[in-house]
Amino acid sequence: xxxxxxxxxLGVLVLYLGLFAKKSWLAPVGILGLxxxxxxxxxxxxxxxxxxxxxxxxxxxxxxxxxxxxxxTVLIFLFGPDYYARKEHHVAEQYxxxxxALVGGFILTSYSSLLMLFLGIEILSxxxxxxxxxxxHSLRSNEASFKYFLLGAFSTAFLLMGIALLYxxxxxxxxxxLAAHMTQxxxxxxxxxxxxxxxxxxxxxxxxxxxxxxxxxDVYQGSPTLVMTFMATVVKMAGFAxxxxxxxxxxxxxxxxxxxxxxxxxxLLVGNVIALKQTxxxxxxxxxxxxxxxxxxxxLLSDHGLEAGHGMAVxxxxxxxxxxxxxxxxxxxxxxxxxxxxxxxxxxxxxxxxLFAAKPWLALCALAMFLSLAGIPLTAGFVAKYQVxxxxxxxxxxxxxxxxxxxxxxxIYYYIMVVREVFVRPAHTVTFxxxxxxxxxxxxxxVGVLVLGxxxxxx
Amino acid sequence: xxHVMTAIxxxxxxxxxxxxxxxxxxGMVGALVRRNVIIVIMCLELMLNSVNLLLVAFSAYHSDPxxxxxxxxxxxxxxxxxxxxxxxxxxxxxxxxxxxxxxxNRLKW
Numbered sequence: 001x002x003x004x005x006x007x008x009x010l011g012v013l014v015l016y017l018g019l020f021a022k023k024s025w026l027a028p029v030g031i032l033g034l035x036x037x038x039x040x041x042x043x044x045x046x047x048x049x050x051x052x053x054x055x056x057x058x059x060x061x062x063x064x065x066x067x068x069x070x071x072x073t074v075l076i077f078l079f080g081p082d083y084y085a086r087k088e089h090h091v092a093e094q095y096x097x098x099x100x101a102l103v104g105g106f107i108l109t110s111y112s113s114l115l116m117l118f119l120g121i122e123i124l125s126x127x128x129x130x131x132x133x134x135x136x137h138s139l140r141s142n143e144a145s146f147k148y149f150l151l152g153a154f155s156t157a158f159l160l161m162g163i164a165l166l167y168x169x170x171x172x173x174x175x176x177x178l179a180a181h182m183t184q185x186x187x188x189x190x191x192x193x194x195x196x197x198x199x200x201x202x203x204x205x206x207x208x209x210x211x212x213x214x215x216x217x218d219v220y221q222g223s224p225t226l227v228m229t230f231m232a233t234v235v236k237m238a239g240f241a242x243x244x245x246x247x248x249x250x251x252x253x254x255x256x257x258x259x260x261x262x263x264x265x266x267x268l269l270v271g272n273v274i275a276l277k278q279t280x281x282x283x284x285x286x287x288x289x290x291x292x293x294x295x296x297x298x299x300l301l302s303d304h305g306l307e308a309g310h311g312m313a314v315x316x317x318x319x320x321x322x323x324x325x326x327x328x329x330x331x332x333x334x335x336x337x338x339x340x341x342x343x344x345x346x347x348x349x350x351x352x353x354x355l356f357a358a359k360p361w362l363a364l365c366a367l368a369m370f371l372s373l374a375g376i377p378l379t380a381g382f383v384a385k386y387q388v389x390x391x392x393x394x395x396x397x398x399x400x401x402x403x404x405x406x407x408x409x410x411x412i413y414y415y416i417m418v419v420r421e422v423f424v425r426p427a428h429t430v431t432f433x434x435x436x437x438x439x440x441x442x443x444x445x446x447v448g449v450l451v452l453g454x455x456x457x458x459x
Numbered sequence: 460x461x462h463v464m465t466a467i468x469x470x471x472x473x474x475x476x477x478x479x480x481x482x483x484x485x486g487m488v489g490a491l492v493r494r495n496v497i498i499v500i501m502c503l504e505l506m507l508n509s510v511n512l513l514l515v516a517f518s519a520y521h522s523d524p525x526x527x528x529x530x531x532x533x534x535x536x537x538x539x540x541x542x543x544x545x546x547x548x549x550x551x552x553x554x555x556x557x558x559x560x561x562x563x564n565r566l567k568w
Contacts, residue, residue: 115529122536129543133550142551143563149544150499154490156540157506160533161483164513164526171521173529 001051001058003040003066004106006033011099018092026095027080033099034077038070054174055113061315062110064459065241068323069105072233073098075330075441076226082435083226083337094134097127098230105238109245114163114173114199117242121159121206124238125152128231132223144222151205151215159202165195175249182251193255199246200259207239209297210266213290220286221347225340228282229333232289233326240296240318244303248311252304260301261400268294268407275414280347281336284414285329288373291411292325295388298404302391317387320459324380324452328369331445334438335366342432349418354426359434363422365446372449374415375408380452387456467519475516482509494560500544507537 010033017025041063050057058066077095084091104124111117129152133145163173169192170177185192201212208216220228250256271291278284296318303314335352343351356363372381385408392401452458482505489502511530518526552558 115525115532118529119532119536122540126536126539126543129540129547133547136550137554139554142547142554146496146544146547146551147563149540149547150490150503153500153503153540153544154487154506157483157486157503157510160507160510161513163529164510164517167514167526167529168517168521171517171523173525 001044001056003037003044004103006037006040007099007103007106010034010037011096011103014092014096014099018090018096023084023088023091024081026092027077030077030080030095030099031074034070034074038067041066041070050112052116055116056107056110057112058110061245061312061319062106062241064316064319065109065237066106068319068326069102069109069234069237072237072323072326072330073102073230075327075444076229076233078437078441079226079229079330079334079337082438083224090134094131094226097131101125101127101131101230102234105234108238109241111242111245112175114166114175114178117246118156118160118163120238120242121156121202124235125156125206128152128227128235131227131230132219134224134227138222140222141224142222144219147215147222148219155202155205155212158198158205162195162198162200162202165191165198169195175245179249179251182253193253196250196253196256197259200256200263203239203243203246204263207236207243207296208290208293209263210270210290210294213267213270213293216290217283217286220289221280221282225282225333225337228285229330232285232329232333233322236289236293237319237322237326240300240322244300244311244315244318247300247303248314257301257304260297260304261397264294264297264301264400265403267291267297268404272407272410272414275411278414279349281349281351281418282347284349284418285333285336288411288415289329291407292321292373294407295385295404296321298392298397298400299388301397301400302388302395304395304397314391316459317384317391320380320452320456321384321388323459324372324384324449327445327448327452328372328381331365331369331442331449332373334442334445335362338362338432338434338438342430350421350424352418352421353424354430355432356423357425358430358432362432362434362439362442365442366422367419368446368450370415370419372453374412376412378450378453380449380456383453383456464519464522467516470516472516472520475513479509479513479516482506482512496548496558496560499560500541500548504537504541507533 014026014030045063048059101124104120107116107120111120129145129149132148133141135141167173170181205212271287271294275287278287299314299317303311339351372379375381375385389401486502486506490499493499511533514526514530
C-alpha cells in the first residue's frame with residue numbers, strides 16, 4: 001500500500017521537476033523512486049492482510065508481479081534518457097504518465113473487489129491513451145492513440161456490464177462473494193454466465209486475445225517505441241495478473257472453460273500465422289505479442305480442473321513467462337530504435353542488417369533474445385513454454401497443448417527470419433550509434449534471459 | 460432515500476434488465492456502424508450509462524448502497540476518459556481537418 005502511495009507521489013514529483021526544466025533529473029529520480037517501491041514491496045512480503053475495507057490484498061502473487069513490473073519499468077526508464085535525448089518539451093509528463101499507469105497495474109495485480117478491477121484498468125488505460133499519442137504531429141501516433149481510446153472505452157463498457165450482472169446475482173462486488181455463489185450454484189445460471197462472459201471479453205480486449213486483438217498491431221505500430229515497449233511489457237503483465245485473479249476466483253465453470261479454449265486456439269493460430277508475413281518490425285513484435293498472449297491463455301486455461309490451491313503454480317508460471325518475455329521485448333525494441341536511427345527511420349525487418357559486423361556483442365544479445373522469444377532450449381522462453389505445456393497436460397488439455405506446441409514450432413520461423421538479417425552483410429555500410437546506457441540495458445536483458453533460462457528457480 | 464428505493468422497486472427488475480440491455484445494444488451498434496467520431500463517443504457514453512441504470516436498479520433490489528458508489532466511480536471515470544478522448548480528437552481534427560472515422564485507416568496490416 002505504501003508503495004502505491006510512493007509511486008503516485010513520485011509521478012507528481014516528476015511532473016514538478018519537468019516544470020523547473022530539470023530534464024536530466026527525470027529518469028534518475030524516477031528510477032530511485034521505483035527502487036524504493038521495490039524495497040517497500042519486498043519488506044511487505046509477509047504482510048498478507050486485506051486493505052481498503054477488503055478491496056485490495058497484497059498477497060505473494062501480487063507482490064511478485066508488482067516487483068516484476070517495477071523492475072521492467074526501471075529498465076524502460078534507463079532507456080528513456082537516450083530515447084528522449086532530442087526532445088525538449090513534455091518529457092516529464094511522459095515519465096509521470098508511465099508512473100501513473102504503473103499504479104493502475106499495481107491495483108490490477110492485487111484487487112479483490114470488482115470495483116477495484118474497474119478502477120485499476122482505467123488508471124492503467126487512461127495514461128496510455130495519452131502516451132500513445134505522444135508524438136503530437138505524427139498522424140500515425142494520433143491514429144494509434146484514438147484507436148486505442150475508442151476500443152479501450154468499448155471494452156470497458158463490456159467489462160462494466162459484466163460487473164453489473166455479477167453484482168446483480170451476488171449482491172456484492174467482492175470476489176469472495178462471487179466464489180461462494182459459484183460453489184453454491186454450480187455455475188449454471190444464465191445471468192451468471194452472461195456476466196462472466198462480459199467480464200472475460202473486457203479482459204481479453206486488454207490482453208489482446210483474438211478475436212479482440214485487431215487494435216494491437218495498429219496501436220503498437222503507431223505509438224512511439226518507448227510507449228510500445230511499456231504497453232507490450234508492463235500492461236501485458238498487469239492484464240494477465242488481473243485475468244488470473246478473476247479466473248482463479250470463479251473456478252472457471254464449464255461454459256467459461258469452453259469460451260477460454262476457443263480464445264486460446266484462435267489467439268495461438270492468428271497470432272503466429274499472421275506474424276509470418278509481417279515485414280514491419282513493430283507489427284511483427286505486435287503479432288508476436290498476440291501469440292505470446294495465446295500461450296499465456298493456455299496457462300490460464302490450466303487453472304480449470306486444478307484443485308483449489310494449485311492455482312499458485314499457474315500464477316508462478318504466468319509471472320515467469322511474462323517477466324522473461326518482457327526482458328526479451330525491451331532489449332529487442334531498444335536495438336530496434338538503434339537500428340531505426342542508423343537507417344534513417346525505416347522500420348522494415350532488414351534494418352538489422354550489418355549488426356553483427358558492426359557490433360558483434362549486441363548481435364549476440366539479439367540472438368539470445370530472439371531465441372528466447374522463439375522458445376529454444378537454454379533460454380528463458382523455452383522454460384516458460386515448457387512450464388505452460390506441463391500445466392496444460394496436468395489439467396487435461398492435451399489437444400489444446402499439442403496445438404500450442406505446433407504453433408510454437410511455427411513461431412520459430414519468423415523469429416529466425418529476423419535473426420538471419422542480423423548476420424547478413426548489408427549492401428552499404430551502416431553505422432550503429434549505441435549509448436553506454438542502452439548497451440547496459442540490452443546486455444542486462446540478454447544475460448537475464450539466459451541466466452533465467454539456466455536457473456529458472458531464481459523467480 | 461428509502462422512498463426513492465421503493466419507487467424504483469415499483470417497476471419489476473426484469474424491465475430494468477431489458478431496458479438497459481436495449482440501451483447497451485443501441486450504444487454498441489451505434490459505436491460500430493456510425494462514421495462520425497463524436498457520435499461514436501456519445502454511443503460509448505450510452506453504453507456506460509446503461510450499466511449505471513442497471514446498477515442502480517440492482518442496488519435498490521438488494522438494498523445495498525455499494526452499487527451506487529460504483530455508479531459515482533463510473534461517472535467520474537467516464538468523464539476523465541471523455542476528456543482524454545476529446546482532446547485526442549481535437550488533435551486529430553487539427554492535423555487532418557475531419558472528424559470522420561475514415562481518418563483512422565492509415566495503419567493497415
